[in-house]
Amino acid sequence: MRGSLLLLTRILAAASAPSADDPFALRGVPLPLAPNCPSVEYNRKFGPQRVDHIHSCKDGPPPRRLGRLCGEASWHRALTIATENFGAAAEATAKVYVTFLASASSGHSLVGSLIDGHPNAVVSNELNAFARWALAEGLRFSGSNALTPSDTPLWRRRQLFDAIYANALSCALVGRRQKYNYSVPGGWTGRVLGAGPVAIGDKRGNHLLQSLKGVLRADGEAGVGAVWRRFEAFVALPIKLIFVSWTERNAGGLLPAIRATSNATDVFVWNSSAFACDAVARRAMLAELCDFVSLPCDDDLLAKWDSMAHCSGSAARRAHAAARQRPHAAAARRG
Numbered sequence: 001m002r003g004s005l006l007l008l009t010r011i012l013a014a015a016s017a018p019s020a021d022d023p024f025a026l027r028g029v030p031l032p033l034a035p036n037c038p039s040v041e042y043n044r045k046f047g048p049q050r051v052d053h054i055h056s057c058k059d060g061p062p063p064r065r066l067g068r069l070c071g072e073a074s075w076h077r078a079l080t081i082a083t084e085n086f087g088a089a090a091e092a093t094a095k096v097y098v099t100f101l102a103s104a105s106s107g108h109s110l111v112g113s114l115i116d117g118h119p120n121a122v123v124s125n126e127l128n129a130f131a132r133w134a135l136a137e138g139l140r141f142s143g144s145n146a147l148t149p150s151d152t153p154l155w156r157r158r159q160l161f162d163a164i165y166a167n168a169l170s171c172a173l174v175g176r177r178q179k180y181n182y183s184v185p186g187g188w189t190g191r192v193l194g195a196g197p198v199a200i201g202d203k204r205g206n207h208l209l210q211s212l213k214g215v216l217r218a219d220g221e222a223g224v225g226a227v228w229r230r231f232e233a234f235v236a237l238p239i240k241l242i243f244v245s246w247t248e249r250n251a252g253g254l255l256p257a258i259r260a261t262s263n264a265t266d267v268f269v270w271n272s273s274a275f276a277c278d279a280v281a282r283r284a285m286l287a288e289l290c291d292f293v294s295l296p297c298d299d300d301l302l303a304k305w306d307s308m309a310h311c312s313g314s315a316a317r318r319a320h321a322a323a324r325q326r327p328h329a330a331a332a333r334r335g
Contacts, residue, residue: 063082090164091157093198096293097238098201098293100242101209139227185308199240228261
């Protein structure tokens, strides 16, 4: 009997351990863990609470601690191996870096979650990557106060990639929560197919927007370009910058400044009102998003992404207001 139990334990451990072909797929780890996790964990922002009641997944416990709290020893081992090896793998496989410009309540939490739900992408949720890079560089921005005592500097690119993965995996383990749960149903949130991600990035658009607006006010387009080129050099990948808004705006003049001065950044404008309430435009936007971030998207994935749209309540009101503003915006551009 004891021998049979030992054999079963080894089989389960082997099933959950990363394989050579897809070390970050975590096939033996059930995601999310919340239904199996009644444990209470200290949360630095909200105090003691159940991990399945966390308001924002960025405030949740690190993946290895979640493995100890909520799962089998084999789950903890699989999470440990994945987190220890991700940074080096991402440096070898990543082709683009994804980041966002957006105001609060713009809908960019959803867009970041859509990309993170792709089997070849990892996008963290409010890791604060840009601000933590700026902290390491000794940069300070007026009008932005997004750093917390736990936000440590990001000195190296591999450190950035490790931090992105730890954040995204924590969000997958407890559900990708940012007030609402943005996990893509049946998606690859927290998992990566193959040897590593093709697209990697962070979703913290409001801080980036406010930081660069402060630079624009103080130093003009040249100042924005100088800061942005330093960030491009740090990332050392083509940057895919997604501006998310309910109306067609230019991010307070930032988009022309970045387009004019950057070395390796492409810009994509995402209209949240069209995505929420225009089914035809939504499908076209999703296909364009896949092309923009260099990811292949089949019909099954596009259908899952499409199912995340909801035109009701505030979304419908914002879409209606945006539609009323478009003729005025077009007239202003023509003038």
